Amino acid sequence: MDLFRAHVLVCGGTGCTSSGSAELIRRFEEQLELNGLEKEIKVVRTGCFGLCEAGPVVIVYPEGTFYSRVKPDDVNEIVAEHLIKGRQVQRLVYSAEKSQVATSLNQMQFYEKQKRIALRNCGVIDPENIDEYIAFDGYQALGKALTEMSREEVIDTVKKSGLRGRGGGGFPTGLKWEFAFKSAADQKFVCCNADEGDPGAFMDRSVLEGDPHAVLEAMAIAGYAIGASEGWIYVRAEYPIAVKRLYIAIEQAREYNLLGKGIFGTDFNFDINIRLGAGAFVCGEETALMTSIEGKRGEPRPRPPFPAVKGLFESPTILNNVETFANIPQILINGWEWFASMGTERSKGTKVFALGGKINNTGLVEIPMGTPLRDIIFDIGGGIPGGKAFKAVQTGGPSGGCIPSSLIDTPIEYDSLIAIGSMMGSGGMIVMDEDNCMVDIARFFLDFTVDESCGKCVPCRIGTRRMLEILERIVDGKGEEEDIPKLESLAKTIKATALCGLGQTAPNPVLSTLRYFRDEYEAHIKEKRCPAGHCQALLQYFITDKCVGCTKCARICPVGAITGKVKEHHVIDQAKCIKCGQCVENCRFNAIIKK
Amino acid sequence: MKTLEELKAIRDRARDSVDLRRDNAGTRIVVGMATCGIAAGARPVMLAFVEEIARRGLKDVTVSQTGCIGMCRLEPMVEVYAPDKEKVTYVKLNPDMVGRIVAEHIVNGNIVSDYTIGAAE
Numbered sequence: 001m002d003l004f005r006a007h008v009l010v011c012g013g014t015g016c017t018s019s020g021s022a023e024l025i026r027r028f029e030e031q032l033e034l035n036g037l038e039k040e041i042k043v044v045r046t047g048c049f050g051l052c053e054a055g056p057v058v059i060v061y062p063e064g065t066f067y068s069r070v071k072p073d074d075v076n077e078i079v080a081e082h083l084i085k086g087r088q089v090q091r092l093v094y095s096a097e098k099s100q101v102a103t104s105l106n107q108m109q110f111y112e113k114q115k116r117i118a119l120r121n122c123g124v125i126d127p128e129n130i131d132e133y134i135a136f137d138g139y140q141a142l143g144k145a146l147t148e149m150s151r152e153e154v155i156d157t158v159k160k161s162g163l164r165g166r167g168g169g170g171f172p173t174g175l176k177w178e179f180a181f182k183s184a185a186d187q188k189f190v191c192c193n194a195d196e197g198d199p200g201a202f203m204d205r206s207v208l209e210g211d212p213h214a215v216l217e218a219m220a221i222a223g224y225a226i227g228a229s230e231g232w233i234y235v236r237a238e239y240p241i242a243v244k245r246l247y248i249a250i251e252q253a254r255e256y257n258l259l260g261k262g263i264f265g266t267d268f269n270f271d272i273n274i275r276l277g278a279g280a281f282v283c284g285e286e287t288a289l290m291t292s293i294e295g296k297r298g299e300p301r302p303r304p305p306f307p308a309v310k311g312l313f314e315s316p317t318i319l320n321n322v323e324t325f326a327n328i329p330q331i332l333i334n335g336w337e338w339f340a341s342m343g344t345e346r347s348k349g350t351k352v353f354a355l356g357g358k359i360n361n362t363g364l365v366e367i368p369m370g371t372p373l374r375d376i377i378f379d380i381g382g383g384i385p386g387g388k389a390f391k392a393v394q395t396g397g398p399s400g401g402c403i404p405s406s407l408i409d410t411p412i413e414y415d416s417l418i419a420i421g422s423m424m425g426s427g428g429m430i431v432m433d434e435d436n437c438m439v440d441i442a443r444f445f446l447d448f449t450v451d452e453s454c455g456k457c458v459p460c461r462i463g464t465r466r467m468l469e470i471l472e473r474i475v476d477g478k479g480e481e482e483d484i485p486k487l488e489s490l491a492k493t494i495k496a497t498a499l500c501g502l503g504q505t506a507p508n509p510v511l512s513t514l515r516y517f518r519d520e521y522e523a524h525i526k527e528k529r530c531p532a533g534h535c536q537a538l539l540q541y542f543i544t545d546k547c548v549g550c551t552k553c554a555r556i557c558p559v560g561a562i563t564g565k566v567k568e569h570h571v572i573d574q575a576k577c578i579k580c581g582q583c584v585e586n587c588r589f590n591a592i593i594k595k
Numbered sequence: 596m597k598t599l600e601e602l603k604a605i606r607d608r609a610r611d612s613v614d615l616r617r618d619n620a621g622t623r624i625v626v627g628m629a630t631c632g633i634a635a636g637a638r639p640v641m642l643a644f645v646e647e648i649a650r651r652g653l654k655d656v657t658v659s660q661t662g663c664i665g666m667c668r669l670e671p672m673v674e675v676y677a678p679d680k681e682k683v684t685y686v687k688l689n690p691d692m693v694g695r696i697v698a699e700h701i702v703n704g705n706i707v708s709d710y711t712i713g714a715a716e
Contacts, residue, residue, distance in 0.1 A: 003649035005641070005658045007615050040645070042612075061615045062623075062657035086628045086660025124616055134602065135609035143599045256605075257597070265597040 004042040006083060009059040011123060013048030013209050014202070014241055015363075016055040020072065021045075024056055027075040032083070041083055047210015049123035051110055053362035054094050059123070068094035113380050115342065116366045117350050118166075118203075118326035122210030127245050130252040133213040139258050141329035142217050145224055146264045149332075154225040155181055158328065161336035162348030167193055167284075167321030168399065168425045169501070170347075170414040173328075176318050179308035180226040183316035188228035190219050191312060191319040193289060194235035194242070197281040198397025199448060201428035203352040204322035206364055208235065208242035211326065212249035216272060218325035220259065221332065223270040226318055231272040234289050236279050246274055281398075281452035285500045286311075286319045288454065299456045300500035321426070323352055343369030347413035355381050357430040358388065370411040373403065377431060388433040391532075392516070396425025398445045398452075399505030401512025402438065421512040423505070437534035438517040439524055443471040445509040449502065460503030463494040467510060477537045479525035488514065529595075536579050539594045543570050546591035553583040553592065614654060621655025622701055627672040629663030635670035636689065643690035644673075647697045656701060669715060675700060684712040 010016075010025050028043045049057045054068035058078070065088050067078065074092055081087045116122075125132040133139070145154050159174025180188060192215060196204040208215065219231040235243055250272055253259040261269045275293045282288045283298040290312045292298035311317025327349060331339045340348050347369040353376065356362055360382030367376060373393065377383065384390050392402045401422035403410065410416055414424050432441065446468045455461045467490050470483050491507030498504045514521060523529045530538040543553070549567040554560075561577040564570030572583075572592075584592045626632070626641040644658050666672065669686035673696075676682045683706050685696060692710055699705045708714055 003611065003645060004615070005645045009616070040642070062659055084628065084660075085630075085633075085662060086626070087662045125613065131605060131609035132613055134606045135613045137606070139602055140606075143602050147599055262597075264599065264602075 004040060005062075006041045007061040008041060008043045008083070009046050009061065009123065010043065011047070011049050011055060011057040012045035012127075012241070013052070013122075013206055014239070015048065015052035016057055017241060019055045021056040023072045024058065024070055024075060027072050028079070031075055031079040035079060035084060037079070037083060044126045045128070046125060047122040047127050048119075048206040048364055050114075050119065050206075050364035050366075051094070051361060052364065053360070057094075057123075063088070066094045067092045110361055110363075110365075110380055110382070113371070113375055114366050115350050115368050117330050118207060118214075118323045118352050119210070119364065119366045120330070121214065122206055122364075125211065127210055127212055128248050130213060130249065130256060130258075133211070137333060138213055138329070139217055141332035142220050142224075142258065143264050145221050145332055146266050146268055151181065151225050151227065154221060154332070157332060157336045158225075161331045161339040162343070162346075163324065163327055163331065163339065164347065164414060165321060166323035166327075166351065166426070168396070168423065170424060173320060173324055176308060176320070177222060177225050179306070180228075180316045180318045183309050185316050187230070187313070187315045188226055189312045189315055189317040190222045190226065190228045190231040191290065191293070191317055192219055192231065192233040192235075192325060193284060193286070193319055193321045194233055194239075195277045195284040195289060196236065196239075196322075196426060197279075197284045197452075198399075198426050198428040199445075200356040200430050201354045201397060201426045203354050203364055203427050205239050205242050207322050207326050207352075208239065209245055212242075212245045213253065214326045214329055215246075215322055216249055216253055216259065218320075218328035219272060220263065220270045221328055222318060222320065222325070224268055226316070228318075229269045229271070231270065232293055232312065233272060233274045234277055234283070234293055235274060237276040238279055243274065243276065250274070280454070281448075282454040282500070282502050285502055288500065289319065290317065299454050300502070302499060323427070344411065344413045346415055351412065351424065351427060353412075353427045353429045355429050355431065357394075358384050358433040358436070359431040360385050367412070369413045372409050372411055374408045376412065376429070377408070381431065384431065384433050388435065390431070391434050391436060392432045392438065394422075394430040394432065394441065394445075394509070395428065396423040396505075396508070397428045398449050399423060399501065399508055400425045400428075401508045402432075402441065402516060403512075404516040406516075421508070421515055423508070435532055435534060437475070437530050437532040438513045438520050439471065439530075440475050440534055442510045442513045443468065443475055446471060446506070449506040453502065453506075457497075457499035457503060459494045459497040460499065460506065463490055463498075464503070464506050466490060467494075467507065471510070474521065474524045475530075475535045475537065477524070477528045477535070479521075481525065483525060484514065484518075484521055533594055539579055540574055541572050541577060541579065541581075541583065541592055541594050543572060544591050544593060545569070546589050548589055548591075550588070553587055556582050556586050558582065611649075611652070615657065621657070621678065623676040624656065624658045624701070625661045625674045625676065626658065627662070627664060627670055627674075628660035629667075631663055631667035632670045632672065635667075637671040639690045640671045640673065640688045640693060643693035644697070647693055648701075651697065651702070653697075653701065666712075669712065672712075677704075685710045686712050686715045 032038045058067040058070045155177045163173045164170040283292045285300050288298045288300040307317045352366045392404050394402050453460045547569045554562040561573045671688045673685045
């Protein structure tokens with residue numbers, strides 16, 4: 001095997017692919033060949049590095065130099081300077097603050113507080129090459145399980161590790177496996193939930209894109225543990241890169257007989273199928289997901305019977321999330337003690353979060369459970385852009401809630417999040433600053449659930465619709481005093497009576513914003529005012545004393561709402577104003593404000 | 596895949612190709628590759644290091660480059676940084692000298708004094 005003196009790793013995750021990393025790879029290969037370096041330097045397309053904000057990302061080893069926002073035209077310079085002469089191209093090296101340039105990955109604050117287990121291979125290996133996965137101890141755990149451990153021992157190890165479902169609910173994984181193990185049946189199934197639907201969450205996609213074999217290996221281990229010979233991955237069709245890499249990975253694993261019959265010379269058979277989902281949010285719910293795999297309309301059904309007893313095709317089934325599976329091989333290799341030593345008493349290990357919204361380092365982070373929210377937002381996330389004030393963070397997507405700035409020191413774990421009215425969810429973390437209106441946020445998430453409700457049960461189909469109508473009224477400035485109690489009573493009823501998780505958690509964004517930002521609701525309803533200055537219907541534009549009478553705004557206003565003489569103070573006729581904001585944008589004296 | 600050994604064999608084979616990306620705190624061999632170094636023949640020297648290290652299957656040793664350190668007349672220059680030791684600077688190298696440096700210095704820890712900057716001056 002050829003030894004290369006340097007590796008150029010180019011991110012091939014969805015984020016960086018859409019900002020042009022495929023072209024970078026082409027250019028690197030072209031330039032290396034042109035300079036006769038193709039035998040010395042290897043170009044590798046990897047999965048996501050996590051710092052999507054700074055994409056496309058290129059890392060050069062052995063130095064570990066982290067280049068960000070690399071454009072195709074920069075490739076020549078990196079090759080000529082760094083790869084030929086060994087001089088880093090400083091202007092492209094990523095730095096959180098311009099003054100201090102981190103020369104290596106390990107010095108970057110973004111990675112310093114992270115602990116990567118589920119993402120350990122993302123951005124490190126070539127996901128389309130099974131040998132690289134094996135080089136980083138891939139399939140060792142499966143080999144160990146099959147040749148050295150009994151089925152009970154595997155389940156026991158997972159149980160003792162304290163691993164809980166990373167998809168949202170946080171159900172203990174080992175317990176789930178045990179239930180399925182104890183259900184007697186000729187045929188059992190292992191399912192992987194890759195139907196990631198929370199707005200803003202993309203950690204499962206990144207794992208599948210960056211380390212697909214980890215999921216395959218874990219599914220085979222689960223199959224051995226519960227006695228299943230068939231696995232299903234339910235992945236959304238709108239993740240084309242992930243789907244492609246899964247197919248490649250399955251094919252390679254079959255070639256090596258890591259999937260198929262008689263794996264590792266034992267009598268254990270296991271193979272994996274892929275089912276593409278059409279993107280309905282409800283299909284992330286376990287019973288709806290299985291119904292969809294069966295080829296029927298994706299609707300949930302009441303539990304019990306639980307899937308561990310009667311799941312896919314009426315057989316005992318376990319369904320785990322992608323990230324949960326990605327932890328399994330590591331637990332088997334390093335032992336449950338290792339995994340249980342991380343995190344808090346009731347939440348072990350790490351969790352991946354997709355940071356988004358008003359935050360400097362948009363991207364993917366993996367942190368030990370129990371890390372305070374403050375560390376995630378200000379140290380890893382790099383704080384709020386533009387010097388604005390942090391207001392709240394939304395976790396758990398449409399099923400979760402908002403955490404206000406007063407609770408920023410809350411440790412992130414399953415139970416503490418539920419205690420403050422939010423939830424872990426699949427790990428979306430949307431950061432909001434002073435300009436975000438919390439009533440509008442609640443309206444946004446409810447709008448999403450109303451869209452995605454499958455319509456099978458009344459509380460979800462009609463109840464969420466009614467809640468949305470009330471919220472729309474409030475942000476339109478037509479809210480009434482009794483709207484808040486009405487929202488609360490509807491929320492309570494829906495939570496108690498909806499059929500599946502989607503409906504039962506749909507009121508959470510409303511309840512949590514009501515809990516922490518009740519004053520904003522009241523300001524909208526009683527004073528017809530939006531404190532964040534976000535809701536257009538409640539805003540008015542005013543011209544302050546800074547006005548010098550240049551007449552520019554009066555000329556620009558499309559409805560002629562601004563009047564005033566040259567060199568005199570202008571005024572806006574509120575009855576005519578359509579709040580288009582053109583005057584604010586064009587005023588050279590910052591004389592127009594909205595409030 | 597029939598046995599664990601088979602998997603381990605693939606792992607060992609594949610490891611060589613990804614070793615560069617692990618965190619290694621081992622020895623760094625830094626070749627001066629500015630215009631002066633390249634003109635004096637640094638590239639064959641660097642390739643000789645890469646080949647020699649591959650041939651011996653040395654782990655934890657990386658070869659990287661650096662720019663001009665100002666003594667262009669002594670190029671090709673190579674600096675060896677071993678953990679917790681003072682760096683050693685070799686000067687006026689050619690590919691034939693590389694084997695000895697790897698064998699005596701990198702593997703056995705004995706500096707090849709004849710090739711160092713002190714000997715040349």
